Amino acid sequence: MRSRTRQIVTHSSLLAPDAAEREWVARVRLADESAFESLFHTYYARLCDFVESYVHSPDVAEELVQAVFLRIWEHRATWEPTTGVRAYLFAACRNHALGALKHERVVARVARRATREEIALGIAAPRMGPDEELQASELASVLRQAVDRLPERRRSVVILRWQEQMSYAEIAHVLGISVKTVEAQMGRALAFFRRQLAHLRP
């Protein structure tokens, strides 16, 4: 726990929020609802996308993201996203999602395992049609399923990098890991995709 905290501190200098973001935060602190609304509009859909990759339910994803925003509003007076608004929001949503999953896992461990196995089977089965060439859209769908099969942290690294175009340092902050680990996770994810798509070769 200690070492993790230290890691985050070393990254924070790279992630100092710029002046515009500080202004945003300052206005939210002063209960400026329009500033809070634009924050919401900027990030809501992206955060829902991200959380849905954890909880696999759009309704649950929305609830969790809303809870994060509500909490910020209720504690706005002391809101201090030192490493930038985006990293803060993604980190908070991930923590919320993990919390929800942990609870759910206790309750429905068996059900989840079954689902995961189903997905694995779906991918393992050859998806080639009679046509020689795989449809481009199928390629895309195989990639997405491959992303879904990645372990939680590795999947989040991929999503934050490709969808949010975050730097390694920012991803490291969101996930509470070191930059080196982020790089390693990304490398492993790419190797996995390489294998998965090669596997489909006609």
Place this chain on the structure above:
Amino acid sequence: MDRNSIDWERLDRYVAGRASPDEMAALADWVNADPELRALVAAMGAAGRPTGAERRDWDVRSAWQRLRRRMSRPLLHLLSSPPPRVRFLLSRMLTAAALLILVAAGSLLVYGRWRAPAAELQGFATRRSQTAVLELPDGSRLMLGPASRLRLPANGGLRVGSTRDVYLEGEAYLEVKHDAARPFRVHTAAGVVEDIGTEFLVSAYPDAPGMRVVVATGMVALYRPPTAGAARRPLLTLAHGDVAQLVASGVATVTHDVDVTSYIAWTRGDLGFDGTRLGDVVAALERWYDVEIRLTDSSLAERRLTATFRRESLSQVLELLALSLNVRVQRDGRTVVLTPGPQPRLAQ
């Protein structure tokens, strides 16, 4: 395209936008020349979304409306209404999420343990670093400070025909719709404040002696705590600009013509101190910023601070404190230790 020879590192740099402008242009040419690479890049950009959904259409506008309704709801929970049943054998994710929100919004429920003496009272409470606005049924408005608790008659008890007695522990700023037929009374452990057409502040934290009443406009009457059989006669009448300190023994001190700004600054989102003892400043900061502050030297408590904070962050507040009062600040998470600073070196 040979799928074995896909250059994933290049694709990754392209989708992540981590390349120089020149290289980005070259990568774009490379991708666009191959329909399969194009499809792959599109899929990479939508990697986290469920299969078959390029883009999910989250209804951001109606989501905002929903959130706004929850934001404008007072932070307080009506505790006299039956508490939500929380079952611990949750079978579905959705219930898990609902529980989470309950926990997030409902940490105020702790207050449920604070039993009202009469069953027909309902309670409200804020935690540290929270404030809340209550619009009362009689048109009065009440702003509850941090770490404060308020009880008032349940189920529209403030409507026609009833008394308007509220019970406070902590701090509240009240804008009372005056009604001579139905006096509005704020009861605290130290005494009772009765409005005579007024905006006033009552502060009665358990960790501070007695209660303080600050009158912003109009007048209030101050009473001792009611005792059976005693004649109800006001101890004092206070007008605007008066600050009264009443201790439980019944001794009151009044200061007239006070600039009340710093006392009521928090109702506008500021935090004001005007020659305030550091000991009292620390108590306020603990409530507002939800921290524990320790003074290593008791003489520190007597130093005086005059300052107004406009929602500065805790670290900014502490920095100012260190500079203006010559104290050394050590902060470890939510714990802060203040020690006397070095003696200023006198010129020879």
